[in-house]
Amino acid sequence: EALSSGLYPDKRHVIREFVQNAFDTLNEWGRLSGEQLLKPIEIRIQKPSVFIADQGVGMNEIQAQQFRYLGYSSKDGKENVGFRGIGKDSGLAVAEKIVVSTSRAGVPVRYTIVIDAENMLEDSASGRNPPLEEILEKHTRVTSASEDKESHYTFVELHNIRKDAHILFNTDALKDYLRRNCPVPFDPAFRHxxxxxxxxxxxxxxxxxxxxxxxxxxxxxxxxxxxxxxxxxxxxxxxxxxxxxxxxxxxxxxxxxxxx
Structure with missing residues (x-):
């Protein structure tokens, strides 16, 4: 309930969470590969969804399975910049479903994680008070398929954005927010x-x-x-x-x- 409402009064904070998770995995890829020029984080607004993609280090099978569990994180707080530290779970606040496709460098497998946020929240609010483990087992899944061994990425779809989060479809408002709140470079026109x-x-x-x-x-x-x-x-x-x-x-x- 806290994730679906209280933590994110400004729904743009959710995009910030995913962007800064992408920032962290891109920097991890830079440290591992030695690449100096990292690929941009790509965001696409295609109603009814919002997509966030990065070509960072990606996830292996263990990490993909861990992604299913709310609150789990293996990040180093000194090196990573995640906003509230629960970025992967923040999608519950805005979308009916979260779909993540990812492949880790050197691993010839693509993992797809699906979190059915709408049914998860309905189940937790049913009054039956089921254990969290039961809800996660019932409403999340991980599948795998072959992938190029050299591929490394994480693609996130926030599917079917809820009505109270439609500000995410306001491109200008989202651009202004991200410019001011995310670790993007200085404008090349800024002479200093x-x-x-x-x-x-x-x-x-x-x-x-x-x-x-x-x-x-x-x-x-x-x-x-x-x-x-x-x-x-x-x-x-x-x-x-x-x-x-x-x-x-x-x-x-x-x-x-x-x-x-």
Whole structure:
């Protein structure tokens, strides 16, 4: 019940969950493969569904089976950026069914996970109070098929978006939200983009940005070029010499005085 209503008053948070899960698996692929240029996260709005796809490391059989279980995660909180940490379960808040197709690099199998969210929620609200394990066993399934060994991806379909989540079909509103809330690159037109990106990579070892393509348009952080050169403010855990860096921020003054 909490997942289907209370945790996501803004239904766009659900897309953010899946996007940041994709961001994490893309970065894992980058670490494993050594690839520097990661493929964009692809989002497509095709009523009645929303699709999110990445070419990250993908899932093997054990991970695909674990995906069925609510709340399970093997992520490292220090390296991953998942929003609320329960991204794979967030689809219950917006869709009648969640369909995930995935293949892990080096594994010649595609796994398809289906979560029947509508019937799962109806069953849990029936008053019978069935055990969670019973609900999951009844309303989720995993199947497999052959796949190219070199393929690696995760494709998510949020099938049949519910009426209270139709803001997800508002392309402009979703683009604006993702630009502001997801780890996308700076707009190439922002003249300080390269300098700031280089500084962040130098001082924040886990810094990364991945392009999102929504219905054919690449999304970037919405900064214009009406700014003076950037300033930087490192924050350390204490004033002691050699204290570890805990935050690194940047800011630009606006060409009109008094604005940042």
């Amino acid at each position: 983009a390269d300098e700031i990106t280089a500084r962040l990579k130098a001082y924040v070892p886990t810094f990364s940005a991945v392009e999102i393509n929504l219905d054919g348009e690449n999304l970037y952080k919405p900064f214009s070029s009406n700014y003076t050169g950037p300033e930087y403010e490192p924050t350390f855990s204490s004033d002691d010499e050699g204290a570890p860096l805990i935050a690194y921020c940047w800011y630009c003054g606006h060409i009109d005085k008094g604005q940042f």
